[in-house]
Amino acid sequence: MPSFLPSELLTKDRHKILLGAVGPRPIALVSTIDEYGTPNLSPYSFFNIFSSNPPTLIFSPARRVRDNTTKDTLHNAMREKEVVVNVVNYDLVQQVNLSSAEYDSHVDEFIKSGLTKVPSEVIAPPRVLESPVSLECLVKDVVSLGEEGGAGNLVICEIQKIHCADDVISDEGGLDQHALDLVGRLGKNWWVRASGDALFTVASPQIGIGVDQIPLSIRNSTILTGNDLGLLGGATMLPNDEAIEQKKNDFDIRRLMLNYAEGIERREALHEVAKKLLENGLVQEAWKVLLIDKSAR
Template sequence: MGSFDPENYSHSDIYKLMVGAIVPRPIALVSTVDENGIRNLAPFSYFTAVCSSPPTLLFCPAVRASTQGRKDTLRNVLSTEEFVVNVVSWDIASQMNVTSAEVAFEVDEFELSGLTPVASAVVRAPRVAESPIQMECKLRNVVTISEQVGGASIVIGEIIRFHVREGLMNEFKIDPDKFNAIGRMGGPTYIRTLDRFEMERPKLRN
Protein backbone atom coordinates (compact mmCIF):
# COMPACT_ATOMS: atom_id res chain seq x y z
CA MET A 1 0.00 0.00 0.00
CA GLY A 2 1.40 3.39 -0.98
CA SER A 3 1.64 6.22 1.54
CA PHE A 4 1.56 9.89 0.54
CA ASP A 5 2.57 12.92 2.56
CA PRO A 6 0.47 15.80 1.14
CA GLU A 7 3.33 18.19 1.84
CA ASN A 8 5.28 16.52 -0.97
CA TYR A 9 2.60 16.82 -3.68
CA SER A 10 0.72 19.58 -5.47
CA HIS A 11 -2.74 20.57 -4.29
CA SER A 12 -4.13 19.36 -7.64
CA ASP A 13 -2.72 15.87 -7.06
CA ILE A 14 -4.16 15.79 -3.55
CA TYR A 15 -7.48 17.08 -4.88
CA LYS A 16 -7.67 14.19 -7.35
CA LEU A 17 -6.83 11.74 -4.58
CA MET A 18 -9.49 13.14 -2.24
CA VAL A 19 -12.35 13.38 -4.74
CA GLY A 20 -11.66 9.83 -5.88
CA ALA A 21 -11.49 8.45 -2.34
CA ILE A 22 -14.26 10.40 -0.57
CA VAL A 23 -17.23 9.09 -2.55
CA PRO A 24 -20.03 9.21 -3.38
CA ARG A 25 -20.79 12.81 -2.50
CA PRO A 26 -24.27 14.34 -2.66
CA ILE A 27 -24.60 17.55 -4.65
CA ALA A 28 -25.92 20.83 -3.29
CA LEU A 29 -27.13 23.17 -6.03
CA VAL A 30 -26.88 26.42 -4.06
CA SER A 31 -28.91 29.47 -5.07
CA THR A 32 -28.08 32.92 -3.76
CA VAL A 33 -28.61 36.59 -4.61
CA ASP A 34 -26.39 39.61 -4.05
CA GLU A 35 -27.50 42.89 -2.45
CA ASN A 36 -28.90 44.01 -5.81
CA GLY A 37 -30.91 40.85 -6.36
CA ILE A 38 -28.64 39.36 -9.03
CA ARG A 39 -29.16 35.59 -8.94
CA ASN A 40 -26.43 32.97 -8.74
CA LEU A 41 -26.65 29.19 -8.94
CA ALA A 42 -23.72 26.81 -8.43
CA PRO A 43 -23.17 23.13 -7.51
CA PHE A 44 -21.06 21.90 -4.59
CA SER A 45 -20.23 18.26 -3.88
CA TYR A 46 -18.38 19.07 -0.67
CA PHE A 47 -21.76 19.05 1.07
CA THR A 48 -23.33 17.19 3.97
CA ALA A 49 -25.69 17.32 6.95
CA VAL A 50 -24.44 18.49 10.34
CA CYS A 51 -27.27 17.82 12.80
CA SER A 52 -31.06 17.82 13.11
CA SER A 53 -31.57 19.97 16.21
CA PRO A 54 -31.43 22.61 14.93
CA PRO A 55 -31.46 21.27 11.35
CA THR A 56 -28.08 22.29 9.99
CA LEU A 57 -26.00 21.57 6.89
CA LEU A 58 -22.73 22.67 5.36
CA PHE A 59 -21.11 23.09 1.99
CA CYS A 60 -17.60 24.18 1.03
CA PRO A 61 -16.83 26.75 -1.70
CA ALA A 62 -13.24 26.27 -2.86
CA VAL A 63 -10.65 28.73 -4.17
CA ARG A 64 -9.96 27.88 -7.80
CA ALA A 65 -6.77 28.65 -9.67
CA SER A 66 -8.78 30.40 -12.40
CA THR A 67 -10.45 32.87 -10.01
CA GLN A 68 -7.93 32.96 -7.14
CA GLY A 69 -10.56 34.44 -4.86
CA ARG A 70 -13.95 33.94 -3.31
CA LYS A 71 -16.64 32.34 -5.42
CA ASP A 72 -19.77 34.35 -6.20
CA THR A 73 -21.76 32.04 -3.94
CA LEU A 74 -19.57 32.75 -0.92
CA ARG A 75 -19.61 36.51 -1.51
CA ASN A 76 -23.39 36.45 -1.72
CA VAL A 77 -23.77 34.34 1.41
CA LEU A 78 -21.49 36.64 3.37
CA SER A 79 -23.40 39.74 2.26
CA THR A 80 -26.98 38.42 2.63
CA GLU A 81 -26.47 35.67 5.25
CA GLU A 82 -28.91 33.33 3.51
CA PHE A 83 -29.07 30.76 0.72
CA VAL A 84 -31.04 27.79 -0.63
CA VAL A 85 -29.72 24.25 -1.06
CA ASN A 86 -31.50 22.48 -3.91
CA VAL A 87 -30.71 18.76 -3.93
CA VAL A 88 -29.83 17.34 -7.35
CA SER A 89 -31.73 14.41 -8.84
CA TRP A 90 -31.16 12.53 -12.10
CA ASP A 91 -33.81 14.65 -13.82
CA ILE A 92 -31.74 17.84 -13.53
CA ALA A 93 -28.23 16.39 -13.76
CA SER A 94 -27.41 18.01 -17.10
CA GLN A 95 -28.76 21.41 -16.04
CA MET A 96 -26.74 21.21 -12.83
CA ASN A 97 -23.64 20.56 -14.89
CA VAL A 98 -24.28 23.71 -16.94
CA THR A 99 -24.25 25.80 -13.74
CA SER A 100 -20.74 24.55 -12.93
CA ALA A 101 -19.29 26.65 -15.78
CA GLU A 102 -17.12 29.57 -14.72
CA VAL A 103 -18.94 32.64 -16.03
CA ALA A 104 -18.97 36.37 -15.30
CA PHE A 105 -20.58 37.53 -12.05
CA GLU A 106 -23.54 39.12 -13.82
CA VAL A 107 -24.50 35.94 -15.70
CA ASP A 108 -27.71 34.38 -14.36
CA GLU A 109 -27.18 30.61 -14.15
CA PHE A 110 -30.93 30.05 -13.95
CA GLU A 111 -31.24 31.47 -17.45
CA LEU A 112 -28.05 29.74 -18.60
CA SER A 113 -29.22 26.29 -17.47
CA GLY A 114 -32.94 26.64 -18.18
CA LEU A 115 -33.82 25.87 -14.57
CA THR A 116 -36.83 27.68 -13.13
CA PRO A 117 -36.50 30.13 -10.22
CA VAL A 118 -39.38 30.12 -7.76
CA ALA A 119 -39.80 32.46 -4.80
CA SER A 120 -38.72 31.14 -1.42
CA ALA A 121 -40.96 31.37 1.62
CA VAL A 122 -38.47 33.09 3.94
CA VAL A 123 -35.17 33.96 2.24
CA ARG A 124 -34.57 36.24 -0.73
CA ALA A 125 -32.73 33.69 -2.83
CA PRO A 126 -35.01 31.73 -5.20
CA ARG A 127 -35.44 27.97 -5.12
CA VAL A 128 -34.98 25.67 -8.11
CA ALA A 129 -38.49 24.52 -9.06
CA GLU A 130 -37.23 21.31 -10.67
CA SER A 131 -35.32 20.16 -7.57
CA PRO A 132 -37.31 17.56 -5.59
CA ILE A 133 -36.02 18.80 -2.21
CA GLN A 134 -35.16 22.42 -1.42
CA MET A 135 -33.89 23.82 1.88
CA GLU A 136 -33.98 27.52 2.74
CA CYS A 137 -31.08 28.38 5.03
CA LYS A 138 -29.86 31.17 7.26
CA LEU A 139 -26.11 31.49 7.70
CA ARG A 140 -24.81 30.27 11.05
CA ASN A 141 -21.07 30.52 10.48
CA VAL A 142 -18.30 30.57 7.90
CA VAL A 143 -15.02 28.89 8.77
CA THR A 144 -12.19 29.77 6.41
CA ILE A 145 -9.68 26.95 6.21
CA SER A 146 -7.43 28.56 3.60
CA GLU A 147 -7.65 31.39 1.08
CA GLN A 148 -4.88 30.00 -1.12
CA VAL A 149 -5.61 28.11 -4.33
CA GLY A 150 -7.01 24.73 -3.37
CA GLY A 151 -8.26 26.06 -0.05
CA ALA A 152 -11.89 26.51 0.94
CA SER A 153 -14.39 27.83 3.45
CA ILE A 154 -16.99 25.84 5.36
CA VAL A 155 -20.40 27.48 5.09
CA ILE A 156 -22.70 26.34 7.88
CA GLY A 157 -26.40 27.07 7.49
CA GLU A 158 -29.47 26.44 9.61
CA ILE A 159 -32.40 25.08 7.61
CA ILE A 160 -35.41 27.28 8.31
CA ARG A 161 -37.79 25.84 5.71
CA PHE A 162 -37.98 22.50 3.88
CA HIS A 163 -39.79 22.04 0.56
CA VAL A 164 -40.41 18.43 -0.52
CA ARG A 165 -42.12 17.39 -3.75
CA GLU A 166 -45.58 15.92 -3.28
CA GLY A 167 -45.54 12.12 -3.05
CA LEU A 168 -41.82 11.94 -2.26
CA MET A 169 -42.19 11.66 1.51
CA ASN A 170 -44.17 9.39 3.85
CA GLU A 171 -44.06 10.10 7.59
CA PHE A 172 -40.93 12.20 6.95
CA LYS A 173 -39.15 9.31 5.23
CA ILE A 174 -37.94 10.07 1.70
CA ASP A 175 -38.65 7.40 -0.93
CA PRO A 176 -35.25 6.82 -2.59
CA ASP A 177 -36.79 5.40 -5.77
CA LYS A 178 -38.88 8.50 -6.34
CA PHE A 179 -36.07 10.82 -5.24
CA ASN A 180 -33.50 9.36 -7.69
CA ALA A 181 -30.67 11.47 -6.28
CA ILE A 182 -27.25 11.50 -7.92
CA GLY A 183 -23.78 11.67 -6.41
CA ARG A 184 -20.36 12.87 -7.45
CA MET A 185 -17.36 10.62 -7.90
CA GLY A 186 -13.92 11.75 -9.12
CA GLY A 187 -13.44 13.89 -12.22
CA PRO A 188 -16.43 13.92 -14.58
CA THR A 189 -17.93 10.73 -13.10
CA TYR A 190 -21.29 10.70 -11.32
CA ILE A 191 -23.50 7.93 -9.96
CA ARG A 192 -27.21 7.24 -9.75
CA THR A 193 -28.51 5.88 -6.45
CA LEU A 194 -30.27 2.86 -7.94
CA ASP A 195 -28.17 -0.04 -6.64
CA ARG A 196 -28.89 -0.13 -2.91
CA PHE A 197 -28.80 -2.61 -0.04
CA GLU A 198 -29.93 -2.50 3.58
CA MET A 199 -28.21 -3.36 6.84
CA GLU A 200 -29.88 -3.00 10.21
CA ARG A 201 -27.77 -1.40 12.90
CA PRO A 202 -26.61 -4.04 15.45
CA LYS A 203 -28.32 -4.04 18.83
CA LEU A 204 -26.20 -4.21 21.98
CA ARG A 205 -26.35 -7.54 23.75
CA ASN A 206 -26.49 -7.69 27.54
Protein backbone atom coordinates in the same frame (compact mmCIF):
# COMPACT_ATOMS: atom_id res chain seq x y z
CA MET B 1 0.57 -0.03 -1.17
CA PRO B 2 1.34 3.59 -2.15
CA SER B 3 1.26 6.12 0.67
CA PHE B 4 1.52 9.90 0.48
CA LEU B 5 2.33 12.82 2.73
CA PRO B 6 -0.14 15.55 1.73
CA SER B 7 2.57 18.19 2.11
CA GLU B 8 4.66 16.47 -0.58
CA LEU B 9 1.91 16.53 -3.22
CA LEU B 10 1.04 19.36 -5.55
CA THR B 11 -2.35 20.83 -4.70
CA LYS B 12 -3.89 19.58 -7.95
CA ASP B 13 -2.66 16.03 -7.30
CA ARG B 14 -3.77 16.07 -3.67
CA HIS B 15 -7.16 17.36 -4.86
CA LYS B 16 -7.54 14.46 -7.32
CA ILE B 17 -6.68 11.81 -4.74
CA LEU B 18 -8.93 13.18 -2.00
CA LEU B 19 -11.94 13.71 -4.27
CA GLY B 20 -11.45 10.27 -5.78
CA ALA B 21 -11.24 8.62 -2.37
CA VAL B 22 -14.10 10.36 -0.57
CA GLY B 23 -17.41 9.71 -2.26
CA PRO B 24 -20.08 9.56 -3.35
CA ARG B 25 -20.50 13.14 -2.20
CA PRO B 26 -24.00 14.65 -2.16
CA ILE B 27 -24.52 17.74 -4.27
CA ALA B 28 -25.85 21.06 -3.03
CA LEU B 29 -27.22 23.20 -5.83
CA VAL B 30 -26.92 26.53 -4.03
CA SER B 31 -28.94 29.59 -5.00
CA THR B 32 -27.98 33.02 -3.69
CA ILE B 33 -28.48 36.65 -4.70
CA ASP B 34 -25.97 39.48 -4.99
CA GLU B 35 -26.35 43.01 -3.62
CA TYR B 36 -28.42 43.98 -6.67
CA GLY B 37 -30.81 41.04 -6.32
CA THR B 38 -29.33 39.08 -9.26
CA PRO B 39 -29.65 35.32 -8.62
CA ASN B 40 -26.66 33.01 -8.71
CA LEU B 41 -26.86 29.23 -8.97
CA SER B 42 -23.95 26.81 -8.56
CA PRO B 43 -23.40 23.20 -7.41
CA TYR B 44 -21.06 22.07 -4.62
CA SER B 45 -20.15 18.53 -3.59
CA PHE B 46 -18.31 19.56 -0.43
CA PHE B 47 -21.66 19.33 1.37
CA ASN B 48 -23.59 17.44 4.02
CA ILE B 49 -26.08 17.62 6.89
CA PHE B 50 -24.33 17.93 10.25
CA SER B 51 -27.17 18.32 12.77
CA SER B 52 -30.92 17.85 12.94
CA ASN B 53 -31.33 19.90 16.12
CA PRO B 54 -30.65 22.64 15.27
CA PRO B 55 -31.13 21.67 11.59
CA THR B 56 -27.71 22.50 10.18
CA LEU B 57 -25.95 21.89 6.88
CA ILE B 58 -22.51 22.92 5.68
CA PHE B 59 -21.23 23.38 2.16
CA SER B 60 -17.85 24.64 1.04
CA PRO B 61 -17.12 26.83 -1.99
CA ALA B 62 -13.38 26.16 -2.15
CA ARG B 63 -10.89 28.58 -3.63
CA ARG B 64 -10.13 27.60 -7.21
CA VAL B 65 -6.97 25.49 -7.42
CA ARG B 66 -6.14 27.00 -10.80
CA ASP B 67 -5.87 30.68 -9.85
CA ASN B 68 -6.87 30.98 -6.16
CA THR B 69 -9.98 33.01 -6.93
CA THR B 70 -13.21 32.72 -4.94
CA LYS B 71 -16.74 32.11 -6.13
CA ASP B 72 -19.78 34.35 -6.36
CA THR B 73 -21.70 31.98 -4.08
CA LEU B 74 -19.21 32.64 -1.29
CA HIS B 75 -19.36 36.41 -1.73
CA ASN B 76 -23.17 36.38 -1.75
CA ALA B 77 -23.46 34.06 1.25
CA MET B 78 -21.11 36.19 3.32
CA ARG B 79 -22.85 39.44 2.40
CA GLU B 80 -26.54 38.48 2.29
CA LYS B 81 -26.44 35.66 4.89
CA GLU B 82 -29.10 33.66 3.03
CA VAL B 83 -28.91 30.63 0.72
CA VAL B 84 -31.17 27.93 -0.66
CA VAL B 85 -29.69 24.45 -0.94
CA ASN B 86 -31.49 22.48 -3.64
CA VAL B 87 -31.04 18.70 -3.74
CA VAL B 88 -29.92 17.21 -7.07
CA ASN B 89 -31.48 14.12 -8.64
CA TYR B 90 -30.75 12.29 -11.89
CA ASP B 91 -33.19 14.34 -13.98
CA LEU B 92 -31.23 17.51 -13.15
CA VAL B 93 -27.69 16.29 -13.88
CA GLN B 94 -27.01 18.01 -17.19
CA GLN B 95 -28.64 21.30 -16.21
CA VAL B 96 -26.76 21.31 -12.90
CA ASN B 97 -23.54 20.58 -14.74
CA LEU B 98 -24.19 23.53 -17.04
CA SER B 99 -24.82 25.81 -14.07
CA SER B 100 -21.30 25.02 -12.81
CA ALA B 101 -19.70 26.76 -15.81
CA GLU B 102 -17.83 29.93 -14.85
CA TYR B 103 -20.21 32.57 -16.15
CA ASP B 104 -19.58 36.24 -15.36
CA SER B 105 -20.87 37.53 -12.03
CA HIS B 106 -23.81 39.38 -13.57
CA VAL B 107 -25.11 36.27 -15.41
CA ASP B 108 -28.13 34.45 -13.98
CA GLU B 109 -27.39 30.71 -14.06
CA PHE B 110 -31.10 29.95 -13.66
CA ILE B 111 -31.56 31.35 -17.15
CA LYS B 112 -28.46 29.69 -18.61
CA SER B 113 -29.33 26.27 -17.17
CA GLY B 114 -33.05 26.49 -17.95
CA LEU B 115 -34.01 25.77 -14.35
CA THR B 116 -37.07 27.48 -12.92
CA LYS B 117 -36.95 30.12 -10.18
CA VAL B 118 -39.57 29.82 -7.43
CA PRO B 119 -39.86 32.48 -4.70
CA SER B 120 -38.71 31.31 -1.29
CA GLU B 121 -41.02 31.83 1.68
CA VAL B 122 -38.59 32.83 4.44
CA ILE B 123 -35.54 34.25 2.67
CA ALA B 124 -34.79 36.27 -0.46
CA PRO B 125 -32.86 33.89 -2.78
CA PRO B 126 -35.15 31.82 -5.02
CA ARG B 127 -35.31 28.05 -4.96
CA VAL B 128 -35.25 25.59 -7.86
CA LEU B 129 -38.70 24.30 -8.87
CA GLU B 130 -37.33 21.10 -10.39
CA SER B 131 -35.40 20.06 -7.27
CA PRO B 132 -37.13 17.31 -5.24
CA VAL B 133 -36.09 18.98 -1.96
CA SER B 134 -35.14 22.60 -1.30
CA LEU B 135 -33.81 23.94 1.99
CA GLU B 136 -34.14 27.64 2.80
CA CYS B 137 -31.25 28.59 5.08
CA LEU B 138 -29.75 31.41 7.09
CA VAL B 139 -25.96 31.58 7.07
CA LYS B 140 -24.76 31.38 10.68
CA ASP B 141 -21.02 31.51 10.03
CA VAL B 142 -18.37 31.18 7.34
CA VAL B 143 -15.09 29.54 8.35
CA SER B 144 -12.10 30.03 6.04
CA LEU B 145 -9.70 27.08 5.98
CA GLY B 146 -6.87 28.92 4.25
CA GLU B 147 -5.82 31.57 1.77
CA GLU B 148 -4.30 29.41 -0.97
CA GLY B 149 -5.88 27.66 -3.95
CA GLY B 150 -7.91 24.62 -2.92
CA ALA B 151 -8.71 25.98 0.55
CA GLY B 152 -12.28 25.48 1.64
CA ASN B 153 -14.73 27.95 3.11
CA LEU B 154 -17.23 26.26 5.40
CA VAL B 155 -20.61 27.95 5.01
CA ILE B 156 -22.53 26.89 8.11
CA CYS B 157 -26.27 27.20 7.56
CA GLU B 158 -29.34 26.74 9.74
CA ILE B 159 -32.34 25.41 7.82
CA GLN B 160 -35.42 27.61 8.11
CA LYS B 161 -37.86 25.82 5.82
CA ILE B 162 -37.94 22.51 3.94
CA HIS B 163 -39.80 22.08 0.64
CA CYS B 164 -40.42 18.55 -0.69
CA ALA B 165 -42.00 17.44 -3.96
CA ASP B 166 -45.21 15.44 -3.48
CA ASP B 167 -43.87 12.35 -5.21
CA VAL B 168 -40.86 11.88 -2.92
CA ILE B 169 -42.84 11.61 0.33
CA SER B 170 -43.01 7.98 1.48
CA ASP B 171 -46.12 6.30 2.89
CA GLU B 172 -44.33 5.77 6.21
CA GLY B 173 -43.31 9.41 6.48
CA GLY B 174 -39.90 10.69 5.55
CA LEU B 175 -38.63 10.47 1.99
CA ASP B 176 -38.77 7.66 -0.56
CA GLN B 177 -35.14 7.04 -1.56
CA HIS B 178 -36.15 5.34 -4.82
CA ALA B 179 -38.38 8.25 -5.83
CA LEU B 180 -35.69 10.79 -4.95
CA ASP B 181 -33.24 9.23 -7.44
CA LEU B 182 -30.35 11.23 -5.99
CA VAL B 183 -26.94 11.60 -7.60
CA GLY B 184 -23.49 12.24 -6.15
CA ARG B 185 -19.99 13.16 -7.22
CA LEU B 186 -16.92 10.95 -7.34
CA GLY B 187 -13.42 11.73 -8.61
CA LYS B 188 -12.63 13.39 -11.95
CA ASN B 189 -15.79 13.56 -14.10
CA TRP B 190 -17.47 10.56 -12.48
CA TRP B 191 -20.94 10.78 -10.95
CA VAL B 192 -23.08 8.09 -9.32
CA ARG B 193 -26.83 7.44 -9.32
CA ALA B 194 -28.40 6.28 -6.04
CA SER B 195 -31.25 4.18 -7.37
CA GLY B 196 -32.17 0.67 -8.50
CA ASP B 197 -29.65 -2.03 -7.60
CA ALA B 198 -27.33 0.58 -6.10
CA LEU B 199 -29.67 0.87 -3.10
CA PHE B 200 -29.72 -1.67 -0.29
CA THR B 201 -30.70 -1.71 3.37
CA VAL B 202 -28.59 -2.67 6.37
CA ALA B 203 -30.35 -3.46 9.64
CA SER B 204 -29.24 -1.53 12.72
CA PRO B 205 -26.85 -3.77 14.69
CA GLN B 206 -27.59 -5.42 18.00
CA ILE B 207 -24.89 -5.87 20.62
CA GLY B 208 -23.57 -9.08 19.11
CA ILE B 209 -20.69 -11.35 20.05
CA GLY B 210 -18.30 -9.41 17.80
CA VAL B 211 -15.88 -10.64 15.17
CA ASP B 212 -13.23 -11.12 17.88
CA GLN B 213 -15.30 -13.98 19.34
CA ILE B 214 -15.58 -15.88 16.06
CA PRO B 215 -13.37 -19.00 16.06
CA LEU B 216 -10.11 -18.52 14.16
CA SER B 217 -10.86 -21.27 11.64
CA ILE B 218 -13.93 -19.25 10.59
CA ARG B 219 -12.36 -15.82 10.95
CA ASN B 220 -9.44 -16.85 8.72
CA SER B 221 -11.70 -18.40 6.09
CA THR B 222 -10.70 -18.00 2.45
CA ILE B 223 -14.39 -18.22 1.53
CA LEU B 224 -16.08 -15.78 3.90
CA THR B 225 -15.70 -12.04 3.40
CA GLY B 226 -15.53 -9.18 5.87
CA ASN B 227 -19.23 -8.61 5.29
CA ASP B 228 -19.92 -12.25 6.16
CA LEU B 229 -17.87 -11.98 9.34
CA GLY B 230 -19.73 -8.79 10.26
CA LEU B 231 -23.04 -10.66 10.01
CA LEU B 232 -21.73 -13.56 12.07
CA GLY B 233 -20.33 -11.18 14.69
CA GLY B 234 -23.74 -9.54 14.96
CA ALA B 235 -25.30 -12.71 16.37
CA THR B 236 -26.32 -12.29 20.00
CA MET B 237 -25.92 -16.01 20.76
CA LEU B 238 -24.60 -19.16 19.12
CA PRO B 239 -26.62 -22.31 18.43
CA ASN B 240 -26.32 -25.07 21.03
CA ASP B 241 -24.94 -28.55 20.40
CA GLU B 242 -28.41 -30.02 19.88
CA ALA B 243 -29.21 -27.52 17.11
CA ILE B 244 -25.88 -28.23 15.43
CA GLU B 245 -26.49 -31.99 15.52
CA GLN B 246 -29.96 -31.52 14.04
CA LYS B 247 -28.46 -29.46 11.22
CA LYS B 248 -26.31 -32.45 10.25
CA ASN B 249 -29.52 -34.25 9.27
CA ASP B 250 -30.27 -31.80 6.44
CA PHE B 251 -30.03 -33.66 3.13
CA ASP B 252 -27.45 -31.29 1.61
CA ILE B 253 -25.29 -31.37 4.74
CA ARG B 254 -25.41 -35.19 4.93
CA ARG B 255 -24.33 -35.42 1.31
CA LEU B 256 -21.53 -32.89 1.87
CA MET B 257 -20.20 -34.85 4.84
CA LEU B 258 -20.22 -38.07 2.81
CA ASN B 259 -18.35 -36.42 -0.06
CA TYR B 260 -15.64 -34.79 2.06
CA ALA B 261 -13.56 -36.29 4.83
CA GLU B 262 -13.03 -34.16 7.88
CA GLY B 263 -10.40 -31.53 7.13
CA ILE B 264 -9.80 -28.43 5.03
CA GLU B 265 -11.91 -29.50 2.04
CA ARG B 266 -14.95 -30.24 4.20
CA ARG B 267 -14.44 -26.99 6.10
CA GLU B 268 -14.34 -24.98 2.88
CA ALA B 269 -17.45 -26.75 1.59
CA LEU B 270 -19.27 -25.91 4.83
CA HIS B 271 -18.12 -22.31 4.51
CA GLU B 272 -19.57 -22.16 0.99
CA VAL B 273 -22.94 -23.35 2.30
CA ALA B 274 -22.80 -20.88 5.18
CA LYS B 275 -21.96 -18.04 2.83
CA LYS B 276 -25.12 -18.69 0.79
CA LEU B 277 -27.18 -18.76 3.97
CA LEU B 278 -25.70 -15.42 5.03
CA GLU B 279 -26.55 -13.94 1.64
CA ASN B 280 -30.17 -14.79 2.44
CA GLY B 281 -29.99 -13.31 5.94
CA LEU B 282 -30.06 -16.71 7.72
CA VAL B 283 -27.36 -15.98 10.27
CA GLN B 284 -28.26 -18.64 12.86
CA GLU B 285 -28.50 -21.30 10.15
CA ALA B 286 -25.08 -20.25 8.88
CA TRP B 287 -23.66 -20.58 12.39
CA LYS B 288 -25.08 -24.11 12.69
CA VAL B 289 -23.35 -25.11 9.47
CA LEU B 290 -20.04 -23.50 10.43
CA LEU B 291 -19.97 -25.15 13.86
CA ILE B 292 -20.36 -28.62 12.34
CA ASP B 293 -16.63 -28.32 11.68
CA LYS B 294 -15.00 -29.47 14.93
CA SER B 295 -12.10 -27.02 14.55
CA ALA B 296 -14.60 -24.19 15.02
CA ARG B 297 -15.62 -25.41 18.49
